[in-house]
Amino acid sequence: MKLDRIAGLFLLLIVTRIASAQDCVEFFPGDCPDTTSINSTFSVKQNLDEGISASVAAMKDSARKVLLHELNRISKKENWSLMELDDYFGYGPLLAVPSDLEDEKRPPVQYGVVFQFMFNPDSLKVAKKWREDFYQKVVSFMSTDTAVTMQNYRSHKDEQQQRQDSALYYGALEQQYAQANATAYQNAILSNDQKFIDRYNKQMDYYNKKMNGFVNDANKESDKDQSRLEEDQNSLDRERYNAKVRFRNACVLQVAFECHAGVSSVPDEAKETVPQTLQVSGVTKAFLFQNSEPSFSGGNIVYDGSKGSWIAMLLFGPWVPAKDGKYSYNPAFIADRKNFDSETVKKIPGNKIQNISIHVSGQKDYVMKFIRDFDASKINQLITVSQ
Secondary structure, X not given: OOHHXXXXXXXXXXXXXXXXXXXXXXXXXXXXXXXXXXXXXXXXXXXXXXOOOHHHHHHHHHHHHHHHHHHHHHHHHHOOEEEEEEEEEEOOOOOOOOOOOOHHHXXXXXXXXXXXXXXXXXHHHHHHHHHHHHHHHHHHHHHHHHHHHHHHHHHOHHHHHHHHHHHHHHHHHHHHHHHHOHHHHHHHHHHOOHHHHHHHHHHHHHHHHHHHHHHHHHHXXXXXXXXXXXXXXXXXXXXXXXXXXXXXXXXXXXXXXXXXXXXXXXXXXXXXXXXXXXXXXXXXXXXXXXXXXXXXXXXXXXXXXXXXXXXXXXXXXXXXXXXXXXXXEEEHHHHOHHHHOOOOOOOOOOOOEOXXXXXXXXXXXXXXXXXXXXXXXXXXXXXXXXX
């Protein structure tokens, strides 16, 4: 292995490890807000460009106001801090809706917003201190691994060079033999001279085995270093993952609110066990799932609760089971394709809300405390039912 290849390997591992150690520093172990996304939903010009009328925007603002009032009430009651993480609003790329279209012909518009509660100041301080120490640990591991691997390289440099030279030597002999016997080999094939063909193949196989043997011996040394580096990184990744789950359970609760989501579901890991059915007044369906493997790889903001160890899914309005799996639901209006065109008069105008889903994710006790505090009837009053 050449020195520049080693340097390249270390650079890749350093970049990977530093990236793995990066989180939302200011609000760790929680997430940072997507201010660009949040600001865009309040842009009148952008809303018009995406076909959103003033009455539809007012519907969104009204729903947001009701939800925010309820979350602020809980925040004050429990002494939890509250912040908005994300906000999206629009018809999506598949629907071209003119901004001046009458509300009676408008398809349902999607609106989603995610909020984050943070609590337990002492645990938050411990989490931030852990993150600082962990970052230093990553740097220390990188320095140590680099030094050890470079020392191994220097110790075996001459042996590695001999192996590479030997591999090149037998590779050259193989090429010379093939060139010197090319015409004879071709004639042997045409005349079916099996004795010459066997002798030629045996000699080529000899050169090939010798060359590959030296190549494999050279690779074994580099594989040892790479294996050690991968083990160290896996250990760091697992430590970081476990700590993040632990601190989020102690300090973070996230609430994702969606109107007219195409599908409401939870991660596959949460579907492996039978969920608990919750009795919540004003809610069509309510389940509590245990998420055995919280995931932090799906981007900064998630709507399915996949970062939480427990997920409550609350559905308001009419829903139907989805065809793509258990505990997945579609809004009932998707059954009629006319609900998505711009010509048909709808049973429910486009500036009204038909369905809402809420995902609450975090540690079980905090999820249940939120549900007990939450006045679901206020959200249910946002739903317009077809007459």
